[in-house]
Amino acid sequence: MKNYLLLFSVLALLNCSKENSAVSESTKNSTVITDEKTKNLPEKPVKIPVSAQIKELNEEILDTLKSRDIAAFAQFIHPEKGVLFSMYGYVEPATDKHFSRSDFIKYSNTNTKFTWGAKDGTGQQLVLSIQDYLADWVFKKNFSGAAYYFNVFKGSGNSLNNLKTIYPGAVFTENYIAGTEEYGGLDWNSLRFVFEKHEGKYFLVAVVNDQWTV
Structure with missing residues (x-):
């Protein structure tokens, strides 16, 4: 058993x-x-915050201006709305210079001169080619080393700022260079880039310079 x-x-x-x-x-x-x-x-796409996307675009555009790479700059222009250039903080769509992306590319390779607006104080018309306007007015200071702001106005003077009224659904950056003690801080300069979304990407619709005006 x-x-x-x-x-x-x-x-x-x-x-x-x-x-x-x-x-x-x-x-x-x-x-x-x-x-x-x-x-x-498939890997899930990483969602990058809008503020981070815009900061990267801001830096890339500054790089194209600093290196005078107009062809690279043109690729940031809104493919449907084009880009507007405002000499000062008060944007005037009826009179400020505006280009479609194709026209910007076409004329940026020539010496064709355009009237960009009137200089504050003298009223003298600023007549320059696209290349000279970008170099002598838009990037008149080395904004690559400027203080960066997202959707915030840092530079303010005695002129009106209507950017949010003209572009209510846009986002913008400000590259700000403070004024010097020698001039009581009045020699500050700002360069603003305004962006709108198109087919999931942000493109440049306006380039706005600002400074103290008399």
């Missing part, structure tokens, strides 16, 4: 071992299949 009980116990242990082995193999195969499925799943 003892022999039968011993034999039965051995058989039961062997059977249990086989079942455990089968379960282990099944679990292993399941893990492999799960890993394979996970590996083939």
